[in-house]
Each structure stands twice: as C-alpha cells, then as structure tokens.
Amino acid sequence: MRPSRPARAALAGLLAGSLLLTACSDDSDDPSAEGSGSPTSSAGTASASATPYLPVPEGVELTPQGSELEVGETATxxxxxRQDQVGVxxxxxxxxxxxxFKESFRGWQLDAATKKATPYFVRVTVANEGETNLGGRRVPLYIVDGRNTLVESSSFASRFDPCPSTPLPKKFxxxxxxxxxxxxLAPDKGELTAVSFRPTQEFAPITxxxxxxxxxxxxNGKKGKGKGGKNRKQG
Structure with missing residues (x-):
C-alpha cells in the first residue's frame, strides 16, 4: 500500500514544520533523506534469499526483506x-x-503543525559492515505511525542534548x-507502531x-547532559 496524496501532503507539511524547531531564533536545515510510502507487513519471518538484493562484501549476510525483529535485535x-554507492x-x-514537547523541548520554538505531533526518541547502535565510507549520512531508519505511514527522522541546526538526531560521524x-x-515526530498525535528500514518503495520493510x-x-546517561536551551551549531 502507498499513502494517498493527502497523506503525503500532510506528512511533508509536518516534516517541514519539524525542521522549524528552533532555540531562540536559529533556523533548521533540511534532512538529507526523503521518507514516503507505507510499509507492507509480512506474516511471520521472511525466508532468506540465495542472492543478496544489493552487492555486498564476501562473508556479509543480509537480513531477509520482510523480517520482523524485536527491540534489541540486529539487522544487517x-x-x-546515492546511485553509484552501496552502504552496508x-x-x-x-x-x-x-x-x-513540554518534557524534552523546553525553550524551543515550535510551529503549529509540530505541536500537533507526538515526539519519539529511537536509540540505535550502527556499525559499517561494508566498504563505503558513510560519514555524514543520515541513518536510514523511519518510524511507522498508526496510519501506516513512514516518518523520517528530524534534524536540528543547533545542539539538542536529549536526543541529538545527527548524521553518522564524518569519518564512518x-x-x-x-x-x-x-x-x-508522528503527525497529528500519531502513535509509533514500528521502526522501519525501507530504502525504496519496492523493498519489503525490515521492522x-x-x-x-x-x-x-x-x-541519566553518559552523554546528552545539559538543557535543551543550550545550543550550538551542528553539522
């Protein structure tokens, strides 16, 4: 299934709004990825394919498309x-x-569309298993909301200590x-139902x-101390 045009428009509007999160008068940058489309759930665990869907280094085994994982499990x-590059x-x-927003975004200016969203933090561990330097790239993960729509991660022009939401390190x-x-930010008070890896419309999502x-x-953690109102420019 794919979202209707109104769903796309609403999501695009929200993402634009989410990037207007500012501390004082700072502006935000656009994200590098586009998230659209809705995932198709698979019943049970997908069976492994003999041929990887993209070329990967010898010895790397990709997680089958359509796999349904639990928090704490790892997918490769x-x-x-970009067109001439494969990341693993x-x-x-x-x-x-x-x-x-009251708990984690104190001191930040929010537009009307953003205030209607439900904010979530997703903490992940990522390792480069391929041969390509992925430094500066956004982590290719989305969330799925209750309307079965993909929502991309938000980015900030200034430091956001509770959950930085930054790209991968410059050298990765x-x-x-x-x-x-x-x-x-799940649109219109949406609920997170899954975290999804779905790089293309045709890809059966890993969730x-x-x-x-x-x-x-x-x-409480080793990193991310400080108040949301203390900001500095991020890449």
Missing part, C-alpha cells in the same frame, strides 16, 4: 545512499522512547561503530517492534 542491511550497515534498535568507514539517538518506554531524563 544494504542500501544505496548492521543496525540494532536498542530503545524506543515516547516523550512530550569500514568497521566503524557508533550509537545514535534519532528524533521522530522492529517492542516496548515504548519513558524518555530518559537528562543526566
């Missing part, structure tokens, strides 16, 4: 960040958190590993589901 995936990542969704070559927290937990309070 391949995608094309292992992705583990570690934690899904539901928050609120073969063998590199990192932890990332991504911010998602993660599990408990949606309370957001970690600032200062």
């Amino acid at each position: 995936v391949a995608y094309e960040p 990542l292992s992705i583990r969704v570690d934690r899904i958190e539901k928050t609120s 070559g073969p063998g590199k590993k990192t932890k990332v927290c991504l911010v998602y 993660w589901t599990g408990p949606v937990e309370k957001v970690k309070k600032p200062g």
Whole structure:
C-alpha cells in the first residue's frame, strides 16, 4: 500500500514544520533523506534469499526483506545512499522512547503543525559492515505511525542534548561503530507502531517492534547532559 496524496501532503507539511524547531531564533536545515510510502507487513519471518538484493562484501549476510525483529535485535542491511554507492550497515534498535514537547523541548520554538505531533526518541547502535565510507549520512531508519505511514527522522541546526538526531560521524568507514539517538515526530498525535528500514518503495520493510518506554531524563546517561536551551551549531 502507498499513502494517498493527502497523506503525503500532510506528512511533508509536518516534516517541514519539524525542521522549524528552533532555540531562540536559529533556523533548521533540511534532512538529507526523503521518507514516503507505507510499509507492507509480512506474516511471520521472511525466508532468506540465495542472492543478496544489493552487492555486498564476501562473508556479509543480509537480513531477509520482510523480517520482523524485536527491540534489541540486529539487522544487517544494504542500501544505496546515492546511485553509484552501496552502504552496508548492521543496525540494532536498542530503545524506543515516547516523550512530550513540554518534557524534552523546553525553550524551543515550535510551529503549529509540530505541536500537533507526538515526539519519539529511537536509540540505535550502527556499525559499517561494508566498504563505503558513510560519514555524514543520515541513518536510514523511519518510524511507522498508526496510519501506516513512514516518518523520517528530524534534524536540528543547533545542539539538542536529549536526543541529538545527527548524521553518522564524518569519518564512518569500514568497521566503524557508533550509537545514535534519532528524533521522530508522528503527525497529528500519531502513535509509533514500528521502526522501519525501507530504502525504496519496492523493498519489503525490515521492522522492529517492542516496548515504548519513558524518555530518559537528562543526566541519566553518559552523554546528552545539559538543557535543551543550550545550543550550538551542528553539522
């Protein structure tokens, strides 16, 4: 299934709004990825294919399309960040958190469309299993809302300590590993139903589901301390 044109328009409007999150008078940058389309769920676990859907290094086994994973499980995936490039990542969704603008976005200016959204934080561990430097690329994950629509992660022009939602490190070559927290805004008070890897419309999505937990309070983790109002420019 694909979203209707009105659904696309509403989502596009929200994503534009989500990027208007500002502290004081800072403007936000556009995300590098486009998220549209809705995932098609598969019944049970997909069977492995003998041929990878994209060329990957010898010894790398891709997680089958349509796989349904639990939070804490790892998928190895391949995608094309651009036409002449193949990236291979292992992705583990570690934690899904539901928050609120009042709790996590104090001091930030929000437009009307953004205020109607439900904010979520998704914490993941990512490792480069391929031969391509993926530095500076967005993590290719989306969330699925209750309307079966894909929602891309939001980005910030300024520092957002509770969940930075930044691209992969500038140098993220073969063998590199990192932890990332991504911010998602489910439109119109939507509910997160799954985290999804779906690089193209034709791809049967790999999804993660599990408990949606309370957001970690600032200062409880090793990183991300500080108030949301303290900002500096991010790449």
